[in-house]
Amino acid sequence: MDLLPRTLRTSNGCWTCRLRRKKCDEERPVCDICAALRITCHYADKKPEWMDGGARQEEMTEKVKREVKQKAPYRRVDRPPAFGEKVANAGFGQWSTGPQNMMPEPTHNGTHSSTETPELTSAGTGCGHLDSNQVGRSDSILTTFYLQSVLPFLFPLYRPPIARGGTAWVLELMIRSPVVRQATLCQGCFFFCLAQGTDSREVICETVFSQVREAFKSLERAIQGMDGSNIVENSRGTVHVMASIVQMLHFEVAALTFENCGAHLNAALALFDQLFDESGTVEPAELQSHFKLFMHHLGPSSYIPPADHIQIPSAEQDAFYFSTALLLFDDIIASTALQKRPRLYQYHHSLLESNEGDEPVINLESVIGCQNTTILQIGEIAVLDKWKKECQNAGKLDVIELVSRATQIKNTLERQVVRLEGESAETCKLSGNLLDLLAPNNSASSSRRLVTLVWTHAALLYLLVVVSGWQPASDEVRHHVSQIIDLLANKITPNTLLRTMAWPFFIAGCLSEPAQQAEIRQMAEALQPSIVFSTVRKALEVMENVWHSGGDGLSQDFSTVFKAQGHIILLV
Structure with missing residues (x-):
């Protein structure tokens, strides 16, 4: 299939197309030809120094050829769908309000609410099936692999103390929540393929995109199921969805593509706003106490026998803390690219600053280092x-x-x-x-x-x-x-x-x-x-x-x- 448009070559085309001796449609900032090939589109009014007709141009030509070849697997499979596009505008630099309500999830004791859809509770992973009654062998392996290798790789400086439960919250949510399970297992499947030393990157890409599509579909169904739900009553289930989106976002930018990360970040930020401040009327001075109250609502905390005085945060409390830290961080870094005020800026003073020598509510160092x-x-x-x-x-x-x-x-x-x-x-x-x-x-x-x-x-x-x-x-x-x-x-x-x-x-x-x-x-x-x-x-x-x-x-x-x-x- 010829990806090149039938337009005449002009002197205003991008330098990548000129280097490749291809027709350029002159779209900016990225022409359709380079976008279709997923390669770097070089635009500049001034002729690049490497376009010298000699050794440097030849070197650049070889570099572009290598890039075209390296990106081939990504062109052979459909890109993961941007589920956030149904929740928030995916346009560059645009934010939206996102979903209005929460999704029903398993209650804290493991039972399901009456409104939960069978489709969500029985969602398969596509890489071994796991449900509430049976754990498949492949899922056991991928779950262990994710906890032991993938999570430490993606978040190497996130080391919650074992005495406070460590990363057990991830395992607990994987067992209880279909959306968390799919989000983590598709990541485990991808890295597990790499760990086997598979020579064919195309096989890996085909596998991971299949898993990512399934995970995104599960998240999309979860978001669509939020309509009509009560925010407070279903806050734990919504935390599961938000944690899944945040983890998938970091996996996405680490190993896949940046094309959808704006939409997915929008979706997670919208959920945070809806979940933490559903009324939109909490005064800045009250945000810290409101956050602590919401964390308490996500309890109760667990006690480790035989010493019942050892108190461990609930899985939802740990998940919300972890996700909030990442969202605050992601939002700030995104603002440097968008040239915008961070969307969660109103929370900075209450959640990230120390007051009168006290520890901040959210300690970013414990999550991102x-x-x-x-x-x-x-x-x-x-x-x-x-x-x-x-x-x-x-x-x-x-x-x-x-x-x-x-x-x-x-x-x-x-x-x-x-x-x-x-x-x-x-x-x-x-x-x-x-x-x-x-x-x-x-x-x-x-x-x-x-x-x-x-x-x-x-x-x-x-x-x-x-x-x-x-x-x-x-x-x-x-x-x-x-x-x-x-x-x-x-x-x-x-x-x-x-x-x-x-x-x-x-x-x-x-x-x-x-x-x-x-x-x-x-x-x-x-x-x-x-x-x-x-x-x-x-x-x-x-x-x-x-x-x-x-x-x-x-x-x-x-x-x-x-x-x-x-x-x-x-x-x-």
Whole structure:
């Protein structure tokens, strides 16, 4: 089948089509030809340096050929459906209110509500069948594999204490909730195929897309079943759905595609709004107490015999905490690409900030490895970026106010850097043996310190670009870029942790000097198999575009770089 439109080749086509000597339809920011092939579409008014008619052009030609071949499996199967499109608008940069009600799910004692549909309670996985009465052999294997290998890979710095239940909540929800079960088993199936050393990536892609489609269908049925349900009465079932969407979203960007992540993030955010603040009238000062009350409603907590004083959170409480932490984080990172205020910004003060020395309600460090202070400031920079853009468009930018607001953020981040650098400089290593499990995990603590340091340097780079524009030759920019590269290349191990820092890796890489780019490229390409490091590979792909363009036409902000991709690139 000829994917190329029957249009005449012109001098305004993308440079990718010109390089391939193909007709370009000149659609922007991504032409239909490149979109159909799922390859990078290079658009620039100025002729790229690699288009030299010589060795560099030949090298680029070979690179594009390899990309066409690598993306072939993804073109041979249907892309996973964006179930969020039925809940929220999937358009780039658009948010919507999402579903209005909740889905009925098994009650806390394991019985089903009278309105639950048989279709949901008997949903099969497509990779071994599991229901409430019988656990198939394949599902037992995939469940164990998911808990032991997949979950730690996707969230390597999420290590809830065993004394508080660890990750047992995932197993409990897999047993009780069909939507959670399918969401986790399809992920386990994908990684299990990879673990077998399967040579054919096409077979793996066919398998995983089949499983993902089934999981999305289950989630879609769950969302459709929410109409007419009472939010409070069915809050546990809705938490199951929200947790499934969040986990599938992170799996999606790690191993599949970014095409639907905007729609899926919209759906999860809409559910959070509906679930946590269904009336929409909770005052900001009351949000913290409202959150704690809602968490209490998701109980009761469990007690471990024979010592009945050992209290463990319920599975729904752990699931909601985990999902809320990821949603707050995802929302902030998405806002840097969308040049918008984070949608959950109203919750930042209540849930993420410490009050009078107390621990914050949500500790992001315990889930993603980066401390709240740094992530909060990234959110503040996104708000500042949006404000600056609006003022510029209206022709009334107050530079003094811009600098004043930026200085407050910068001072907070610089104090964070000084504090982190003053702590132990032990090189972090993650180990999973029994003795480390039973002993205090100092290495994980060191990992989080260094991870936070990387994110903080990247936040300062982001702030510099928002305030002063694209200035990679600046001494201050060079300092932060060098610090990030040194930390990633020499201090943080294992190197697979880079996947959790794709955003700071991208920020530093875009502003790097030519002499540093080979090392950056090597860090990304060392992560194998590449199919499970999509965020890092995508970050490198966009960096390469920036490097080849020399920064021309960037309009001096990161959002332009992100938007040039045609859909949201969620580097989480």
